[in-house]
Amino acid sequence: MKGDQKVKSPSAFRKYRSAIDAELRWVLAGRKSPLYEMMRYHLGWVDEQGNPSPGSPGKALRPTLCLLACEAVGGSWHKALPAAVGMEMMHNFSLIHDDIQDDDRERRHRPTVWSIWGKPQAINAGDALATIAGLALLGLAHRGIPAGKQLLTHKLMYEACLTTIEGQYLDISYESRFDIVVSDYLEMTERKTAALISHSLEVGALLGSDDEAVIRGLSRFGWNLGMAFQVRDDILGIWGDEMKTGKPWGSDIRHKKKSLPIAYALETAKGKARRELVDIYQEEVIDDEGVRAVLGILEAVEARVYAQGLANEYHDAALEQLRGLSLLRWPRSQLRDMTRFVVERES
Amino acid sequence: MKGDQKVKSPSAFRKYRSAIDAELRWVLAGRKSPLYEMMRYHLGWVDEQGNPSPGSPGKALRPTLCLLACEAVGGSWHKALPAAVGMEMMHNFSLIHDDIQDDDRERRHRPTVWSIWGKPQAINAGDALATIAGLALLGLAHRGIPAGKQLLTHKLMYEACLTTIEGQYLDISYESRFDIVVSDYLEMTERKTAALISHSLEVGALLGSDDEAVIRGLSRFGWNLGMAFQVRDDILGIWGDEMKTGKPWGSDIRHKKKSLPIAYALETAKGKARRELVDIYQEEVIDDEGVRAVLGILEAVEARVYAQGLANEYHDAALEQLRGLSLLRWPRSQLRDMTRFVVERES
Numbered sequence: 001m002k003g004d005q006k007v008k009s010p011s012a013f014r015k016y017r018s019a020i021d022a023e024l025r026w027v028l029a030g031r032k033s034p035l036y037e038m039m040r041y042h043l044g045w046v047d048e049q050g051n052p053s054p055g056s057p058g059k060a061l062r063p064t065l066c067l068l069a070c071e072a073v074g075g076s077w078h079k080a081l082p083a084a085v086g087m088e089m090m091h092n093f094s095l096i097h098d099d100i101q102d103d104d105r106e107r108r109h110r111p112t113v114w115s116i117w118g119k120p121q122a123i124n125a126g127d128a129l130a131t132i133a134g135l136a137l138l139g140l141a142h143r144g145i146p147a148g149k150q151l152l153t154h155k156l157m158y159e160a161c162l163t164t165i166e167g168q169y170l171d172i173s174y175e176s177r178f179d180i181v182v183s184d185y186l187e188m189t190e191r192k193t194a195a196l197i198s199h200s201l202e203v204g205a206l207l208g209s210d211d212e213a214v215i216r217g218l219s220r221f222g223w224n225l226g227m228a229f230q231v232r233d234d235i236l237g238i239w240g241d242e243m244k245t246g247k248p249w250g251s252d253i254r255h256k257k258k259s260l261p262i263a264y265a266l267e268t269a270k271g272k273a274r275r276e277l278v279d280i281y282q283e284e285v286i287d288d289e290g291v292r293a294v295l296g297i298l299e300a301v302e303a304r305v306y307a308q309g310l311a312n313e314y315h316d317a318a319l320e321q322l323r324g325l326s327l328l329r330w331p332r333s334q335l336r337d338m339t340r341f342v343v344e345r346e347s
Numbered sequence: 348m349k350g351d352q353k354v355k356s357p358s359a360f361r362k363y364r365s366a367i368d369a370e371l372r373w374v375l376a377g378r379k380s381p382l383y384e385m386m387r388y389h390l391g392w393v394d395e396q397g398n399p400s401p402g403s404p405g406k407a408l409r410p411t412l413c414l415l416a417c418e419a420v421g422g423s424w425h426k427a428l429p430a431a432v433g434m435e436m437m438h439n440f441s442l443i444h445d446d447i448q449d450d451d452r453e454r455r456h457r458p459t460v461w462s463i464w465g466k467p468q469a470i471n472a473g474d475a476l477a478t479i480a481g482l483a484l485l486g487l488a489h490r491g492i493p494a495g496k497q498l499l500t501h502k503l504m505y506e507a508c509l510t511t512i513e514g515q516y517l518d519i520s521y522e523s524r525f526d527i528v529v530s531d532y533l534e535m536t537e538r539k540t541a542a543l544i545s546h547s548l549e550v551g552a553l554l555g556s557d558d559e560a561v562i563r564g565l566s567r568f569g570w571n572l573g574m575a576f577q578v579r580d581d582i583l584g585i586w587g588d589e590m591k592t593g594k595p596w597g598s599d600i601r602h603k604k605k606s607l608p609i610a611y612a613l614e615t616a617k618g619k620a621r622r623e624l625v626d627i628y629q630e631e632v633i634d635d636e637g638v639r640a641v642l643g644i645l646e647a648v649e650a651r652v653y654a655q656g657l658a659n660e661y662h663d664a665a666l667e668q669l670r671g672l673s674l675l676r677w678p679r680s681q682l683r684d685m686t687r688f689v690v691e692r693e694s
Contacts, residue, residue, distance in 0.1 A: 033513045034520070097474060101467035120448035120519050123470060127444060127477065128512045134481060134505040138498070147494035151485070154501055158481040165475045166380045172467050173381075 007344045010337035012068050013059065016077070016084075020063045023085045027136045038125040042096055042113050058108065061229070062087040062197060065338065066204035069218045072331035075208015082139030083153050083207060087200045089133035090161050094168065096126035101172060102255055109246045133157065145207060153203055160199035167192025174258040178266065178278045185263035186227075194226030214325050221321040221335070228314035229342040234259035235307050236347070238298070244347040250291035256281050260310065261303035268301045311343045354691040357684035359415050360406065363424070363431075367410045370432045374483045385472040389443055389460050405455065408576070409434040409544060412685065413551035416565045419678035422555015429486030430500050430554060434547045436480035437508050441515065443473035448519060449602055456593045480504065492554060500550055507546035514539025521605040525613065525625045532610035533574075541573030561672050568668040568682070575661035576689040581606035582654050583694070585645070591694040597638035603628050607657065608650035615648045658690045
């Protein structure tokens, strides 16, 4: 059955995986405070007692894209490793704090950092990880990157991080609002997700080339890819398979997220259906019955079809960006596969 | 009456104040998200509605020391301004998160950021401020600082920040422990307070000179000054005048802080007194009676005399460091005044 076929993940994920892991471990090596055990736990390397664990690390999407971009423009991807892991650390810092802010007890099939060590220490773990992301970039000096480009990399990473936090601000501020429409959602998602993905590609390209047009082009490609990625994430957050996503059934609805399908329903549902949606979202806790009712409303306005259509539009725009750029053959085809992967993935 | 005389604050605070404020405002200028209003509120520039407020900004100790160090080694202090405000932002980021972690509702006579905007958004405000601290350093490029020194400044700031977070980790981890002795306290304070103050001086010196011996010497001076500062802070946190410190009476005891006087009492009090101290610290809430009982135990072991004695030792060690260094006349005398100020201040 076609629907049951696993979407193939691009081979770039496997190509760079061990180098990304080794660089991450190197950045954290020799650091003794229990803070770093919390990070190693979050990254899936150890269990909560600090023993090595098979874990379930993330996809490493951002560093993989960073290295692919570097290679695509003719650079040596090894040189971009410090920046790639800096981006991955920034992303993971935001996840640790996100889980605290959303009161999420589970991520990637495991208890979240705060649910084990408490919120005050989890705030510290996130803060420390964001700080180490900055220190990770210092490795660029040992890979022959000129000082000017190193400084520009700092700038791009911190701008991406700041934009991500602005997006997180909007996301939380939407929780208490019921006038959220698709354009609000897009404004939030540009910041919360697309910026860091776009900057990961931009930094990779910058470290591999001096050609501003191609650097800018890959940044725009990354922006569209990031938007497509998040829209697909929102679909999985409502209709995804719990076993594959690691998120409990109806997770985003229970968390009253104003994800794309909900923003679309708030914008398009009329009369009784819209009132019911708002009523359910205003309840203290959304139970199974509430989740089913929301799913019914989403179905009535065809929110899933709309969302996947939008993901596909970003997919097409990303490929369109790619077509205009002069890139090496293998990484170009990988970037194309990556684009397809983000809109078809099941987890 | 001598005891009522106000300790004179060194004139360096006034000399640099408006330049520090202007640079801070410049870094935040044009940023529109409500996140930045939260920062402006925390910095004392606006009230909670965003209207200009006379506020009660902090002392700006770290940026003042950074600029003084730059001037002391013969540098132009204007060049160090971006680093000085970076350090101030790092410090303020840690305060915003600290208030969340400690559940503190008041700072500098005003409600804390989280008590107005809630903890999730206050986490974002702190995260964003730490990130902007990194962006603030980019201003060094426009002040003629070579790229290599700019990168070194990034490194020093992020190392200082990471060490501060490690200290904050220890501080929180001590809350549930009753075997804390003075050496544990010192280990925590070196990280939580002395590192950022020491690095502020180190960075200032680095931006004003290439003489490694004087840069290292001012860093060590700053370490001792930072230790003296925190020990005095602990004294004020227990015996300080609420009207001057902005902290409610018995604040550190109510928060069950393992500050120096408490660590000293845990180490030296014997038998019934020690058991009583541990019992009170294990209660859910420490009321006025509990605060008075703890004060009695501290008095019995002469914890205040011990603490001020230790502050004075760090004061002397700082001055000893200063003596060996070749520094310009006015900033040297200011650094000396600063050392006296931190151990005698009432707020």
